[in-house]
Amino acid sequence: MDSIVVTGNGPLSGQVPIAGAKNACLALMPAALLTEEPLTLTNAPRLSDIRTMSALLASLGCEVAPLQGGRVLALSGHGLTGHVAHYDIVRKMRASILVLGPLLAREGAAVVSLPGGCAIGARPVDLHLRALEALGAEMELAEGYVHARAPAGGLRGGRIEFPFVSVGATENALMAATLARGTSVIENAACEPEIVDLARCLRAMGARIAGEGTNRIEVEGVERLGGATHRVVADRIELGTYMLAPAICGGEVECLGGGLELLPGFAETLDAAGVTLRETGGGIAVARGEGRIRAVDVATAPYPGFPTDLQAQMMALLCLADGVSVLEERIFENRFMHAPELMRMGARIEVQGGTATVTGVERLKGAPVMATDLRASVSLILAALAAEGETRVNRVYHLDRGYEDVEAKLSAIGARIERVSE
Numbered sequence: 001m002d003s004i005v006v007t008g009n010g011p012l013s014g015q016v017p018i019a020g021a022k023n024a025c026l027a028l029m030p031a032a033l034l035t036e037e038p039l040t041l042t043n044a045p046r047l048s049d050i051r052t053m054s055a056l057l058a059s060l061g062c063e064v065a066p067l068q069g070g071r072v073l074a075l076s077g078h079g080l081t082g083h084v085a086h087y088d089i090v091r092k093m094r095a096s097i098l099v100l101g102p103l104l105a106r107e108g109a110a111v112v113s114l115p116g117g118c119a120i121g122a123r124p125v126d127l128h129l130r131a132l133e134a135l136g137a138e139m140e141l142a143e144g145y146v147h148a149r150a151p152a153g154g155l156r157g158g159r160i161e162f163p164f165v166s167v168g169a170t171e172n173a174l175m176a177a178t179l180a181r182g183t184s185v186i187e188n189a190a191c192e193p194e195i196v197d198l199a200r201c202l203r204a205m206g207a208r209i210a211g212e213g214t215n216r217i218e219v220e221g222v223e224r225l226g227g228a229t230h231r232v233v234a235d236r237i238e239l240g241t242y243m244l245a246p247a248i249c250g251g252e253v254e255c256l257g258g259g260l261e262l263l264p265g266f267a268e269t270l271d272a273a274g275v276t277l278r279e280t281g282g283g284i285a286v287a288r289g290e291g292r293i294r295a296v297d298v299a300t301a302p303y304p305g306f307p308t309d310l311q312a313q314m315m316a317l318l319c320l321a322d323g324v325s326v327l328e329e330r331i332f333e334n335r336f337m338h339a340p341e342l343m344r345m346g347a348r349i350e351v352q353g354g355t356a357t358v359t360g361v362e363r364l365k366g367a368p369v370m371a372t373d374l375r376a377s378v379s380l381i382l383a384a385l386a387a388e389g390e391t392r393v394n395r396v397y398h399l400d401r402g403y404e405d406v407e408a409k410l411s412a413i414g415a416r417i418e419r420v421s422e
Contacts (some may be wrong), residue, residue, distance in 0.1 A: 004393040004407065006384035008417040009368065012345075014413035016242045018257040018283070019045040019404045020232035024194040026095040026233060027171045028201050029053050032062055032075035033102035034175060035205060035226030039075045042201035046070040048403045049093055053276045056089045056096055060103070080107065087113040087144060091315055093401075097168065100148060101176035104137055108150040112139075127169035134158040135173075135180050149299040157182030157221055165302040170196055170217075173252050177205040177219035186217040193262050197233040204228035205210060226312030234263035239285045241378055243286045245410065247275045248317050248386045253413050254280060267306040269314070273321065295323030295360055300331045312338045314378035319347040320386060321360035329354045338376035341369040345358050345387055366391040374398045378406065387415055387417055 018041035024052055030053075032039040044050065046069070054064040054073075061081030065074040083103045090113040103110035114125065121304040129139045132148060135155040140147040157180050160173050170190040175198075177184035189195070191213055199212035204229045208220040241256035246253040247270060260267045260279055263327050267277055270286075273293045278285045290400070297316065300308040308331035318325040329335050336356050339349045346368045348359040366389035372375035377399040383393035396419075399406060 001422050002396055003420050003422065004396050004399070005418050005420055006366075006381055006391045006393070007389045008385055008389065009252075009414070009416045010249065010384075012205040012246050012253055012413045012415060013251045014392075015256055016409050016413060017244065018121055018234045018239045018255055021045070021096075021235035021237075022047055022049055022402050023167070024197045024234050024235075026053055027048060027055060027098055027194060027198045028149070028230065029073065029075060030098045030102045031097060031175055031198070031205070031294060032057065032077045033080070033200060034061065034077070034106055034179060034229060036078040036096070037224040038077075039205070039227055040229040041073040042071065042231045044073045044227065045073055045235065045236055046404050047401060049095065052089065054304070056085060059086065059089060060099065063119075070345055073301070083107045083110050085112040089120070090115050094169070097128055098172055100128060100146060101132060101172035104126060104132060104148050104150055104239055105155055105176045107180040108154060110148045112148070114144050114146065120228055127166045128172045131160045131162070131169050131173035132176055133162045135184065135320070137377045146333070153181065155180035157184040157219075159187070161187040161226050162189070164188070167192050167194060170195055173393070174209070174217060174219065175202070176200060176225060177201055177221060178209070179224060180219075182221055183403045184219045184221065186219070189215050189217045190302060191215060193233055193236060201228060202229040204230055209224045219230060234258040234262065237307065238359050239263065239284070239310045240266050240307065241313050241382070241403070242409070243270065243277075243284065244313050244317055244382055245287050245385060245413070247273070247293065248286050248320065248382055250288050252285060252286045252413070254283055257285040257378065260284060263307070265301065266307060268309055269296055271307055273317070281292065292320060292322040292360065293317065295321040295325040296324045299328040302331075308332055308335065309375055311335065312375040315339070315349070315356065315358060316342065316379045316383040318358045319349070319360060319361075320385060321358070323360055325358045325360070327356045329356075337372040338379050340375070341380055342383055344369055345391065347383070363388055365389060368392045368394065371395045371398050374402045378403060381406070381410075381417070385410070
């Protein structure tokens with residue numbers, strides 16, 4: 001099992017290229033199931049989750065060909081051979097549930113195992129099922145699988161109203177509605193950039209969609225969708241993660257390929273903490289001034305608020321802030337598992353339910369720590385960049401699900417980091 005070894009060594013400088021968005025690509029790939037024509041995705045990230053989704057689509061008879069070293073994915077669903085997404089693949093990744101809507105819309109039936117992924121709370125799929133039921137689907141749960149069937153004549157347009165915002169459920173509903181007969185309205189829809197990116201791709205395939213990026217999306221179903229070529233939007237979570245590196249260590253780093261519009265709530269929080277952000281022709285330049293950053297309070301929220309997927313990384317920064325910060329996790333329960341590991345490095349953190357109180361310290365010290373999930377992995381690496389001595393981050397297999405070449409990217413801006421095998 002691999003570990004990441006980091007030795008803190010001061011300010012960082014240089015440029016970091018930001019990859020295509022994992023979460024966007026994982027929704028775009030199942031869109032290939034909606035059509036017999038080819039779908040080509042450019043700017044694809046090279047991650048284990050992408051390989052898992054590729055294997056899942058291939059098990060359904062969809063052809064997936066990685067080109068240009070994996071930066072381009074050529075997909076074709078012209079010869080689907082089944083509609084069962086088996087547990088042995090689905091258990092590895094929660095985003096596997098996103099094949100449910102497209103299969104149901106095109107094939108009229110789908111059998112999908114309940115998904116797995118990071119252990120950060122219950123994350124139920126009931127909103128996905130209720131959305132598809134609103135389009136006329138019949139659902140049954142049996143032996144760990146969702147058995148879904150469309151009515152005779154296919155899905156029909158309907159009104160979907162989510163009780164709370166769900167990105168994945170919005171994506172499933174949006175894809176299914178493109179082939180439903182009539183008009184569908186999705187209320188309290190997620191507004192994230194990944195939703196906008198999916199809608200743009202579907203529109204390029206011939207879908208009739210309006211309102212993406214707002215909490216009300218309207219879809220007029222069409223008889224068929226065609227092929228398209230689509231560029232995956234920049235990964236805003238990777239962007240935010242690398243923006244935090246110079247904020248923690250000092251120096252100035254330019255993150256190439258992303259803009260502040262991807263992270264409005266996060267950018268506002270960094271500004272309040274005393275981090276300087278400047279948009280450049282190619283991305284965002286990030287610098288920390290002299291002295292310690294300021295303590296700030298953070299509450300995670302759907303877009304355009306502070307992303308839950310940057311909460312762990314932000315905690316690493318606030319461990320070194322001047323003052324007391326309060327982080328409130330409002331999206332997922334059980335998402336402070338990184339706190340005890342940061343405390344092993346000298347952080348002062350108190351967790352009560354969904355709230356963590358962080359009292360900043362002047363310095364952290366290297367220690368052996370263990371990653372508990374994807375974002376926790378990189379939060380420990382960020383903390384290690386600013387810690388005295390050596391930190392060994394164990395169980396980093398989570399890391400490869402969401403970050404591409406993290407050691408190479410951080411080394412290029414001056415970090416002392418390497419991957420070692422046990």
